[in-house]
Amino acid sequence: MHLALADWLIIAGYMAFALGIGLWFSRRASRGTDEYFLSGRTLPWWIAGTSMVATSFACDTPLFITGIVRDSGIWKNWWWWSFALTGMWAVFFTSRLWRRSGVTTDVEFAELRYGKWGIYLRGVNAVFMNFLGVCTMAWVILAMMKILNIVLGLNELTGSAATANVIAIGICVFVALVYSVLSGFWGVVVTDLVQFGIAMVGAVSLAWIAVAKSGGISGMMAALSSSGTADKLAFMPPAAADGIPFWQAPIFIVGIFLAVQWWANKNADGGNIIIQRMNASRSEGDAVKATLWFNIANYAVRTWPWVLTALASLVLMKNLPAGYGSEDAYPLMMVKFLPAGLLGIMVASLLAAFMSTIDSFVNLGAAYYVNDLHRRFLRPGAGEKECVRTGRLISVLLVGCAALVALNAGSIRGLWAAMLKFSAGVGLVYIARWFWWRVNALSEMTAMASSIAITLTLGWLAPGMPYALSLLIVVSGSTLLWVSATFIFHAPRADDAALEKFYSRVRPGGWWKKYAERTGVSPASLKPALIAWAASSVMVLALTLGIGKLLLGSPGTGMVLLIISTAGAYAAWKAYSLSRESDKDPHKETEKSEYKAA
Numbered sequence: 001m002h003l004a005l006a007d008w009l010i011i012a013g014y015m016a017f018a019l020g021i022g023l024w025f026s027r028r029a030s031r032g033t034d035e036y037f038l039s040g041r042t043l044p045w046w047i048a049g050t051s052m053v054a055t056s057f058a059c060d061t062p063l064f065i066t067g068i069v070r071d072s073g074i075w076k077n078w079w080w081w082s083f084a085l086t087g088m089w090a091v092f093f094t095s096r097l098w099r100r101s102g103v104t105t106d107v108e109f110a111e112l113r114y115g116k117w118g119i120y121l122r123g124v125n126a127v128f129m130n131f132l133g134v135c136t137m138a139w140v141i142l143a144m145m146k147i148l149n150i151v152l153g154l155n156e157l158t159g160s161a162a163t164a165n166v167i168a169i170g171i172c173v174f175v176a177l178v179y180s181v182l183s184g185f186w187g188v189v190v191t192d193l194v195q196f197g198i199a200m201v202g203a204v205s206l207a208w209i210a211v212a213k214s215g216g217i218s219g220m221m222a223a224l225s226s227s228g229t230a231d232k233l234a235f236m237p238p239a240a241a242d243g244i245p246f247w248q249a250p251i252f253i254v255g256i257f258l259a260v261q262w263w264a265n266k267n268a269d270g271g272n273i274i275i276q277r278m279n280a281s282r283s284e285g286d287a288v289k290a291t292l293w294f295n296i297a298n299y300a301v302r303t304w305p306w307v308l309t310a311l312a313s314l315v316l317m318k319n320l321p322a323g324y325g326s327e328d329a330y331p332l333m334m335v336k337f338l339p340a341g342l343l344g345i346m347v348a349s350l351l352a353a354f355m356s357t358i359d360s361f362v363n364l365g366a367a368y369y370v371n372d373l374h375r376r377f378l379r380p381g382a383g384e385k386e387c388v389r390t391g392r393l394i395s396v397l398l399v400g401c402a403a404l405v406a407l408n409a410g411s412i413r414g415l416w417a418a419m420l421k422f423s424a425g426v427g428l429v430y431i432a433r434w435f436w437w438r439v440n441a442l443s444e445m446t447a448m449a450s451s452i453a454i455t456l457t458l459g460w461l462a463p464g465m466p467y468a469l470s471l472l473i474v475v476s477g478s479t480l481l482w483v484s485a486t487f488i489f490h491a492p493r494a495d496d497a498a499l500e501k502f503y504s505r506v507r508p509g510g511w512w513k514k515y516a517e518r519t520g521v522s523p524a525s526l527k528p529a530l531i532a533w534a535a536s537s538v539m540v541l542a543l544t545l546g547i548g549k550l551l552l553g554s555p556g557t558g559m560v561l562l563i564i565s566t567a568g569a570y571a572a573w574k575a576y577s578l579s580r581e582s583d584k585d586p587h588k589e590t591e592k593s594e595y596k597a598a
Helices: 005-029 033-040 045-056 060-070 074-081 085-102 109-151 156-160 161-213 218-225 249-266 273-278 284-301 302-316 326-339 340-377 383-405 412-422 426-435 441-461 467-488 491-507 512-521 525-550 556-583 586-597
Strands: none
Touching: 005 033, 005 161, 005 340, 033 045, 033 161, 033 273, 033 383, 045 085, 045 161, 045 273, 045 284, 045 340, 045 491, 060 109, 060 302, 060 326, 074 085, 074 302, 074 525, 085 249, 085 273, 085 284, 085 426, 085 491, 085 525, 085 556, 109 273, 109 326, 109 340, 109 383, 109 441, 109 491, 156 586, 161 218, 161 302, 161 326, 161 340, 161 383, 161 467, 249 426, 249 467, 273 284, 273 340, 284 302, 284 426, 284 525, 302 326, 326 340, 340 383, 412 441, 412 491, 426 441, 426 467, 525 556
């Protein structure tokens, strides 16, 4: 047992706070599904955006980053840094459209977009997204299980790794369920504000102490150089690929991350957890600001405490104890170097991160079942109270499934890579459905089915295939199939009314000429949004790299990157202003003109 009394008191205090919030909001959450799943669509941008950050800041994230930095180096973070391109696409292209659509969940969008042909796709998507949600919760539970095993010394206490895992998962499941079932989405977003603050304090504290123990930044870098691990400091992958095939070379891997992965994955038009918060925002403007704040905080703010801790671990704990892997270095550093009290804050911060992510996926998974299966197909006349009760019951079932998956999984990275490949082929169709009228329900079904089929086939025929190469094959095959299906099977004429209704409500840009002429609503220009997306992507990535360079003793390069980031921010702001001008609501403009004339 590594926790002192002070640590236990801090953890207990946080748990009492979280439970109190759950109880406080339980009555409000019980009013109906709109309150339970979307907080009544009244969230200001700073609450919605911080909740986005807190939810993506799971307890698995520092372990994942520690593992890739120790094994490969800083450059391997491009695996997830590449998703900054996805995030900024959501800011300037889809955040306003999602809020404008008025849907409760992202899978409900299928029926709005495709009409009667999207009804059953909506049901299929609800099942598929819950499958992916269970996988996500499983890797988060797996991470918390590893942390609790090390911090509480469960292996030593029980004498059995299997028993220790069951106890750790039992603790995780109990904590997640008691809180999330009570409070609904209101409790999730309110506690996210506190959870994000605690999590950042814990991460920064550990990084500060770890670097100090390593001799400061200069001492740590000198130690890495003398131990032959200076290559871990590289921000970009090595160009040379001596002795390995090109498709296993780091430069090829990062190329796939930046050229393919960001638009090919299931989060290409926002991602379900982020979309839920866009839809819960009180206005389109709040949805845009929330998503922008999320991307800045997600990449530029939270990256470096974890990277610094991982680098320090290579100096302080280069050789880990027997039975521990690279991902375990993070909790081992906590136990070894944090004093009493601060260790309690750190454990509470990881518990906060765990609860934030699990609660969000539990709430969204329940929304998928209640909104897109139960009330749509099984019990169309179900009342609000019945739906909330059903959502709470489904929450228990989903967490139980995730716990079973976690018990049988060994690696956080393995689960993450598997989920990315399973959903790798759907990203482009998720983007295209907003801007091209010809995309139909069969396009989506083909993309989804082919991604799963190709991934399973590769796993059977070539189980050792590198991630980047298998991702490229899955995306290429799936895209070829869904584009072919789109042209072969045209959207039936019966769906014209649905397409016209969708266009009139959402007003997307792109290729909607026929429906623009029918409704008299001109499509928004995509050019300013494209410029804003490109400039803002440069802004976020340059800011992220610039902060890293400043922290690691390269002030000249760091300042240049910060100047580039500032220029990108200015260009994005100017382009966004033009984008807003071309996307004004014609109905509101007509009302204003009539009012002035009167």
